[in-house]
Amino acid sequence: MTSEASSPSSPAAGPDGPVAYADARSRLLADPAVAGSRRRAALAGLTDRWLAGLFAAAGAPSGVALVAVGGYGRGELSPRSDLDLLLLHDGPVDSALPERIWYPVWDSGASLDHSVRTLAEARTVAAEDLKAQLGLLDARHIAGDAALTASLRSAVLSDWRATASTRLPELQELGAERAERHGELSFLLEPDLKEARGGLRDVVALNAIAASWLADAPRDGLEAASRRLSDVRDALHLTTGRATERLSLQDQDQVAATLGVLDADTLLRQVYEAARTITYAGDVTWRAVDRVLAARSSRGRRSSRLSFPFTGTGRGSGAVARGAVDRRPLAEGVVEQDGEAVLAQGARPATDPVLPLRAAAAAAQAGLTISYATVRRLAAETRPLPVPWPDEAREQLITLLGAGEACIPVWEALEAEGLITRLLPDWERVRCRPQRNAVHRWTVDRHLVETAVKAAAMTRRVARPDLLLVAALLHDLGKGWPGDHSEAGEVIVRDVAVRMGFDTADTETLAVLVRHHLTLVDTATRRDPDDPATVDLITKVVGTLPHLELLHALTEADATATGPAAWSSWRASLVDGLVGRAAAQLAGGYPFPADVEPTAEEERLAVEAARTGGPALSLHAQSNQDSFATEPMGVELTLAIPDRPGLLGTVAGVLALHRLTVRAASLRELDPIGVGAVLLISWTVTAEYGELPEAARLRADLRRALEGSLDVARKLAERDAAAPRRRGISTPPPVVSVAPGAASATATVLEVRAHDAPGLLHRIGRALDEAGVRVRTAHISTLGADAVDAFYVTDPAGRPLSAQRATEVAAAVQSALG
Template identity: 30%
Template sequence: MDVSLLDSAQLKEVKGRRAIINRAVLETRLKEIYESGLPAGEARAQVLSLLRGSLDQGRGEVRRRFLEEGETGHATVRANCFLIDQLLRLLYDHVTQRLYPLPNPSAGERLALIATGGYGRGELAPGSDIDLLFLYSYKLTARTEQVIEELLYFLWDLGLKVGQAARSVDDSLRQARADLTIRTTLLEMRYLWGDQDLYKELKTRYQGEIRGKDPARFIEAKLGERDQRHKKHGSSRYILEPNIKDGKGGLRDLHTLFWIAKDVYRVDEIPSLIDKGVFTRAEVRSFEKAQEFLWTLRCQLHYQTGRAEERLTFDFQTIIAEAMGYVAHAGTQAVERLMKHYFLVAKDVGDLTRIFCAALEAQHNRRSRFRLLPLGRRRSVGGFTIDGDRLSAAGPETFIKDPCNLLRIFHVAQQHDLDIHPQTLHWVTRNLKLIDRDLRKDPEANGLFLEMLTSKKGPETTLRRLNEAGVFGRFVPDFGRVVAQMQYNMYHHYTVDEHTIFAIGILHAVEQGHLKEEVPIASEVIHKVLSRRVLYCAVLLHDIAKGRPGDHSELGAEVALKLCPRLGLNEEETETVAWLVRWHLLMSETAFRRDISDAKTIRDFADQVQSLERLRLLLILTVVDIRAVGPGTWTAWKAALLRDLYWLTEEVLAGGFLTEGREARIEVAQQALREGLTDWEPAEIEKHLRRGYPSYWLSCDTSTHLHHARLVREAEQFGRPLTVDTRIDRYRETTEVTVYTADHPGLFSRIAGAMAVAGASIEAARIFTLSNGMALDIFWIHGANGEPFERPDQRARLSAAIERSLGGKMRPLTELKKRQSVLPSRLKVFKVRPRVLIDNGASAGHTVVEINGRDRPGLLFQVTLALSKLGLVIHSALISTYGESVVDAFYLRDALGSKITDETRLKRIREKLLEALQDPDCKPEPPRKVAARRKRRAAATANRKAVEDMKLEKAKESE
């Protein structure tokens, strides 16, 4: 049977086919086994062994070509198809000719083996299922059933995942009419083996009776399936761990276009759409490049994970980036360059989808699924026509004659709450080259952009449309540089451009009062700022320089100084935007990494901010920036710290209490306590007041002082050596734990270790030693998922762990080492360079030490243990976690109560802390492994370049 005459001709492009599988040799060997006279069971075992060995060898050869020789993903899936095709043909002949021979089959015994789905399309990923249709003529005879069962048993015993159906020609057509899924699978059917005439009958009748019939229903169904799929896997194509098959912008979106093209336009390959007027030659190339990249990525994912994995998780992104030859460049990690490539391809897939849908509407009268009432009686607005709920241009000449219309149409759509017709968006995309230096300097164009950015109609949707159409990045080239820019960490959930657009949407929600409960202060002060334009421009530009070498805040401020005048901001507004971009992290770093009860912290922050206007703007920018990072990043704890910092700084800038004398502030705190302890004797009150040192009275509010006073009195009355008190702090949505016990070196470390063993995470801590030699330590903790530690069993377990640790009955380090294996593999993939910063200028009375490292169970215990062994006293600690990274700040003194200023001692502190921060999972690679990795990377880069050069040559030839 001449396979080259059939649909399988496309697989003849597979090179070196006999090195993958040699059917003639295997056929001879199968015949020998059959004729050897072995018992049936033993003969079957030998057949299975032979075919399993051939399957493993073939798969190994395809894998080797892909991973070692740089074979493309497209060639790899074709080669996998070829391998399975040959095995199926061998098995079919073996079963039908030897096991169940039928010399003169009747019409009812006819059987054909058909590939369907992706396998029918000639694309088989390393871990994908094999979709088969066993096609019989009009009835399923006993012999035909035996053949099908035997074939399936062989395939299952070979470990193949098979999706199968057995139907007659009539059944297949009837079910295709009723079920669009079956209609789609048959759309891509491919002859494998058996009765060729039977296959031709099904294909001929399918072409005449099913294909292209009721195209509107088929289109709506396929696009509906796509929308549901996107919803399931995340509606954004910029998710940092994307599903590269079923996610938005993935392979399945390309398949959807191909299915519709095959059914509606009756074409069998995408280049044929050029003649249909759907795609240009450049767009077909874009389709093929996207498909090639996604197939290569998917094959890498299947091979690297060893399974049919479709989600590109963090732990495999770095591995695949290296395997595909990506290297770090200009401040961007190799993995970030891979993911940026992926997101840009996903965006291209979205562009192709939009272009394709525009053609469908134009040529097949497909209408919008969402209709609104007409805008009054007007059928046009702003020079554009209104078609239902959508704005349309007369043609591409609308933009060619006046390039400003490329922005104006989005502005008009925003003003009148209209969508934009896909065909018009298609013309916009094809004319992006019109956005040049002259248009960027055009005052009208810049005015339109600024109005869209600051519109009270809501800028998020409009900016996202501008970004999807490619207009945003062309009009603001600096923004274009961060489109699809990934930040490779577990803290940021979106690409930089998506994060920025989300932040602008949140800013609008704050301004509209939609977030009053979550951010009450920001919702109030936003109406006091002098310039809305400053605020919106600052949010737009705060991350504009991400991905460049150097400090993105400083570089972003430089961008602001150039861009803001172009957009129409005056000199004062421009200066304020640049300052906000430069210092957009200042407020969060101060609130989360510094002790805001320390007067010097507030004074230093106020000196940097200088004005109430800047303070208001900075608060709002900080709030929307954090909230736009992703789910779970905004917490009540962070909100409380920012509110407190804002209020304290506001008082300073208004000439408030921090300018008062220290002694006066202590007296105010003590007097408030006297007034609150109405049931105490005066002598008892004065005795308690003498216990606290100045730092204690200056660091806590009145309610906390009252709580501590009663706790201490009760502990002394009952002679308790250890008191562990827990209460829920509703203001910060966290659990406050107070430990009152005899002070001794290493106390903080032992408590921190016990809390880690009990499953608690520490947000912050304040450490006080009273004049009676007792320690009064306060910890704010939460559970593993950020929830308050409030269940009775949790609190009981915590108290027991602290008691056992302080009593020497439990060694936290030993307990925590048992739990190291619990660290998620996704977290282990991230490497955070340990860092220790020592600042003697941040506090008047303490040395501030800030450490940075990768988060892991017990890290705080190991760090505080190192500090204890160095003879240092911890006054307070602030614990911040950013995904996989921790940034902890400690306010320290030596045993005599002084700052640490000796350089030799500071050097030793740094060394010991770096030892404690050393990540056990970040061991240096052996030199041989490093050399081998570099060799593989160089080979992959060279192969990729060769493939690109070959494609370029083909493109030139075709043109």
């Protein structure tokens, strides 16, 4: 519209005319002393005064109100924001009245979104259009009949709360659709500040949820995050002169300069940090909404269960004691409640520095996340881990990473409360760091987590899944430092590995993996893989076959986590071919473990067992001989017994009955007095959760099982049948393989790699017993959540198995593990 069209009733040059408003607006936007939220509020105030003047000049009668809705209703205007206005009336109005208000607005150059409705019409439109209803939730009076505006606000809020059970799922679906279209703001190089997940539109949704009274978002940092994104959007509007929400690469330097930020990377990092705060608040709040709505729809659920949905308030000891809340144990100090992992009543974060990692690992392995209240408490009360870390802390980190996709929401919860940088101070340099390479889908820190997720699916391919997962998490830490990130990363990872408590050999392995995580793919694509010099280069870099195995898996995990363009069947075939040639050159024997001299205690037990023909037990307790010690990574149990079929499975089954997890074990033969072989089994065990059992009770059950009066398999089956089913995570299937013939000259070596679970070793032992083979030596390791076991087996005559027989036995064990 032209100014001439409106000049008869509203002179363009008058004090309330569009020209005067446009000039005042331009001066305000050019004033360097007024910026950020102050400028948005000032611009809204200036616009309010102008519109109120237009309303008065238009001669509006009583029973009419001018109402700001949407973003303008919230009292904040960005330089290029639309003016969302509602002319509200309680009866017929002159059809020319709206034009006398709208025309000057158009003449000023401002974008206008307008409507004219009665209160009943506004409510009807809101009931039919969710977006319109959201806009009306922010209705704010500008001019005219204030009581009419108040009636609108009251009616809209009442309608919103009355229909929240149906409206909130619609709102959640809208958010999911937006995220699908616009992506996740935290990881985009050219993010949409408003529509992407974690953007300003999500803040509006969180405020709408709060207005429903069903739940409220975590407020710490949320207002600052929203303010930061709004500031960036303002600067984008000013630098481009357009009402755009997309922070394009070409505009980032100028926007950064306008905001006084060091550079475009720093700007993006601040945007990502704000978006993550909003995203996490949304995740917490929507989980609370889901719980409340599910409780409302459940028959017979007490109304008190609907209170305090996200804070954890109302879940005190009284409710638990009365049985009102279902809590199932996950790990020591951690239980499942309402679909989340929470702290047990007896948990004491202040005296248990491993608790955050234990809770995170238990949650991820169960396919849960950690409740907001729990993470907040852990962040507030837990003391830093000692250096080097206790063994349990390292194992729990590996267990967390080994959960794969289920690790991500747990990791995000820990990071939102600062627990990740507390555990790994070097993480701060890569947190929210952008990667200006179109191949990369993620920021540096998220790429590291995604690489660990990909590596979790490859743990059956390597003998040291723990080192693979940690290398995946740390391989790009050098990107936070100057110079080649692989070289810088090697230095960093040596320090981090020592702090984590890895020994010298493992630290060296991690350093090799980080330093050379790009070597395989670079060499395979740039050098002739058939050239012996190329193979020599790789073998010199990795040194050993286990290193090559780990580097191969890390290379693939890194590339597939980067994005589709970083990995292809062609690259995979080149790398596989190069690895195959290098492996053939490195291949050597799989030596039989060197004999270890028995300790005096082991020798005493072996002699006792040989003389009596029964079991001899030794339990290493701290002070009380009737209970286990509470060592962080387990208690030593040594058993000597004359060899017999099914021994390993029987003893492992008894431990499983007592909810003891085998962290490590070794089995070997001795003949201490020359009257026959005695098997010596050394175990390291921990309680699955709760207190460790009494030693006397365990000793009695072991004797009963060995005598045949305790049916271990039946007892385990009965317990499993009675236990409630708990959802868990999908894990790579178990792998049972026969080691090469050179592995041992006197036995056949079966390797088992599987996800650790109660009774796993019992099932393996039973399968070997049913296959009719003898276990001469065994080496059992639990690394995080992965079991990596080797069994040296022979036929009843003590000879290695034939190739066909070995394959059959391996298949039988595989079948037993499902």
